Amino acid sequence: MQHGKYRFIVGFLVVPLVLYAVFVIWPFIQAIYYSFTDWTGLSPDFKMVGFDNYTRMLKDDIFWKSLQHSVLLVLLLPLVTLGLALFFAFMLNVGGRRRKNAAVSGVRGSSFYKIAYFFPQVLSIVIVALLFQFAFNPRSGMLNSALEGIGLGSIQPDWLGDPSLALVCVMSVLIWSTVGFFVVLFSAGMASIPKDFYEAALLDGASRVTTFFKITLPLLWDTVQSGWVYMGILALGVEAFTAVQVMTVGPGGPDYATTVLPLYVYQTAFRDGQAGYATTIGVGLLIITMAFAAIVMRLGRRERLEF
Amino acid sequence: MKATDTPPVVTVKEPAPVSKAPAPGDKEKSSEGKVLNVFSHGVLIIWAILVVMPLLWAIMASFKTDDSILSTPWALPDKLHFENWSRAWSQAHMSDYFLNTILVVGGSLIGTLLLGSMAAYVLARFDFPGNRFVYYMFIGGMSFPIILALVPLFFVMNNMGLLNTRHGLILVYIAYSLPFTVFFLTSFFRTLPSSVAEAAMLDGASHTRTFFQVMLPMAKPGLISVGIFNFLGQWNQYLLPTVLNTDPKYRVLSQGLVELANGQGYKGDWSGLFAGLVMAMLPVLAAYIIFQRQVVAGLTAGAVK
Numbered sequence: 349m350q351h352g353k354y355r356f357i358v359g360f361l362v363v364p365l366v367l368y369a370v371f372v373i374w375p376f377i378q379a380i381y382y383s384f385t386d387w388t389g390l391s392p393d394f395k396m397v398g399f400d401n402y403t404r405m406l407k408d409d410i411f412w413k414s415l416q417h418s419v420l421l422v423l424l425l426p427l428v429t430l431g432l433a434l435f436f437a438f439m440l441n442v443g444g445r446r447r448k449n450a451a452v453s454g455v456r457g458s459s460f461y462k463i464a465y466f467f468p469q470v471l472s473i474v475i476v477a478l479l480f481q482f483a484f485n486p487r488s489g490m491l492n493s494a495l496e497g498i499g500l501g502s503i504q505p506d507w508l509g510d511p512s513l514a515l516v517c518v519m520s521v522l523i524w525s526t527v528g529f530f531v532v533l534f535s536a537g538m539a540s541i542p543k544d545f546y547e548a549a550l551l552d553g554a555s556r557v558t559t560f561f562k563i564t565l566p567l568l569w570d571t572v573q574s575g576w577v578y579m580g581i582l583a584l585g586v587e588a589f590t591a592v593q594v595m596t597v598g599p600g601g602p603d604y605a606t607t608v609l610p611l612y613v614y615q616t617a618f619r620d621g622q623a624g625y626a627t628t629i630g631v632g633l634l635i636i637t638m639a640f641a642a643i644v645m646r647l648g649r650r651e652r653l654e655f
Numbered sequence: 656m657k658a659t660d661t662p663p664v665v666t667v668k669e670p671a672p673v674s675k676a677p678a679p680g681d682k683e684k685s686s687e688g689k690v691l692n693v694f695s696h697g698v699l700i701i702w703a704i705l706v707v708m709p710l711l712w713a714i715m716a717s718f719k720t721d722d723s724i725l726s727t728p729w730a731l732p733d734k735l736h737f738e739n740w741s742r743a744w745s746q747a748h749m750s751d752y753f754l755n756t757i758l759v760v761g762g763s764l765i766g767t768l769l770l771g772s773m774a775a776y777v778l779a780r781f782d783f784p785g786n787r788f789v790y791y792m793f794i795g796g797m798s799f800p801i802i803l804a805l806v807p808l809f810f811v812m813n814n815m816g817l818l819n820t821r822h823g824l825i826l827v828y829i830a831y832s833l834p835f836t837v838f839f840l841t842s843f844f845r846t847l848p849s850s851v852a853e854a855a856m857l858d859g860a861s862h863t864r865t866f867f868q869v870m871l872p873m874a875k876p877g878l879i880s881v882g883i884f885n886f887l888g889q890w891n892q893y894l895l896p897t898v899l900n901t902d903p904k905y906r907v908l909s910q911g912l913v914e915l916a917n918g919q920g921y922k923g924d925w926s927g928l929f930a931g932l933v934m935a936m937l938p939v940l941a942a943y944i945i946f947q948r949q950v951v952a953g954l955t956a957g958a959v960k
Binding site: 382443482589614627 | 705725774776777781798801804826861916943950955
């Protein structure tokens with residue numbers, strides 16, 4: 349059995365490890381190094397500048413604006429998305445008419461709802477963003493012409509062009525595309541909760557709202573928590589970047605109204621030719637992502653319920 | 656809106672109206688159930704409409720003329736303008752984008768599954784110094800923001816002559832898919848019984864042969880789940896190709912669509928854009944409807960554990 353074991357291990361690990369090291373690990377290490385240089389990314393020359401980039405970042409208005417938007421997304425996106433998903437999943441699993449011998453039951457057609465809700469999840473965020481860019485079009489988009497159609501033609505918001513609305517529009521698109529995923533996920537969790545828990549609670553006269561907060565939510569807490577981390581990373585990462593870059597105009601929306609940290613990293617590196625400074629902002633983004641995950645894990649720690 | 660907003664339930668429970676006589680002793684609960692049922696159906700239908708409407712609307716728009724998209728956005732097409740589709744397919748290069756995407760995703764998917772399962776198998780079933788270190792190095796990649804690595808990655812690729820090539824993109828896709836793939840498959844290989852592998856070894860099969868002929872076929876359900884996850888992720892990839900693949904010849908679908916949309920801003924070929932969008936949506940829509948159960952299982956598998 350031992351014969352050739354190490355040769356086999358090395359043989360199987362070497363290709364994946366080399367690929368991973370060259371394209372993932374090495375660039376990450378380099379990024380931290382570059383964040384201390386004045387590298388433009390255009391020429392091979394650069395010198396170490398110590399913490400100059402970091403002090404510059406702390407004085408950079410656009411950095412603070414991006415950070416503010418990213419933090420707003422991290423706080424609001426999970427709250428609204430997970431809240432909606434829990435609500436829908438509870439409706440799907442408990443909202444049904446009572447049948448014989450069952451304390452709670454799902455609504456009719458719940459599998460149809462799950463199929464429909466989940467669909468945006470498989471679509472590319474680019475397609476979703478382009479679709480909604482047109483829906484939000486102020487002149488002939490879906491929304492404003494619908495407003496006109498129901499006699500509210502006087503209200504014609506400029507949606508993505510309005511600095512105070514643009515970020516809300518981007519957020520609603522991200523929510524639209526992710527809620528279904530969590531509905532399915534939470535539904536699966538709720539379906540595995542034993543029915544007698546509900547039966548006992550309802551016999552004791554508990555309302556369904558009470559059963560939700562006293563039974564469903566505590567038993568689902570682990571799933572909710574990993575969903576929270578997932579949504580936060582989404583809000584700080586590629587999805588938010590893509591939605592903002594594709595949907596809003598100019599340098600991160602009108603008057604930087606929708607710019608987010610990953611977008612600012614991208615623009616600083618590839619538009620402004622300041623690769624060194626861009627990686628500094630990237631390190632800032634990394635720290636915030638890690639801090640977010642750590643906080644959620646810590647806040648979310650509860651006694652584990654087994655059933 | 657949160658789960659606390661369920662006023663109908665609360666208000667109706669108090670007076671407990673007796674209209675028809677349901678099962679004795681159950682009047683209160685039953686009427687609560689009825690109102691709740693109506694309420695939940697209402698809410699659920701509204702969200703279903705919100706989800707389906709934009710998609711139906713895009714399909715409709717792809718068959719209309721530019722004029723009617725702009726002047727009467729909600730009207731049905733006067734006739735099915737298939738020329739939008741052929742225009743998008745050939746003139747707007749959707750066919751090229753499709754081909755590039757299929758080649759890149761096909762190569763990446765095979766590479767990801769092969770290399771991911773090899774690494775995961777070794778990490779799951781063999782004890783050797785550094786096993787934990789390698790494992791956590793792979794897993795760590797899941798929480799890093801890709802965007803941070805992108806600037807140096809651009810230059811790594813540039814130095815290796817991999818910028819603006821399909822195979823370069825394939826290698827990068829594989830590398831960035833490895834963390835989740837290894838994470839998922841490692842726990843999967845741990846659940847497989849070791850007796851079968853041991854029997855094969857006793858019969859004289861080498862480690863390599865045991866892996867390819869015994870373990871890999873047994874891991875099929877896991878490979879399908881993680882394969883679907885990676886397929887969708889790689890098919891929908893936008894950021895990596897945008898930065899690493901700027902040659903118009905090698906554009907993938909997502910890049911092509913953004914290009915089409917930006918270009919159309921000036922030319923105003925809205926119907927062509929919608930035809931392109933729907934075209935890009937169709938394969939995923941079809942795959943989702945046919946393999947609905949596997950897709951859901953594949954995508955949710957990682958989030959639960």
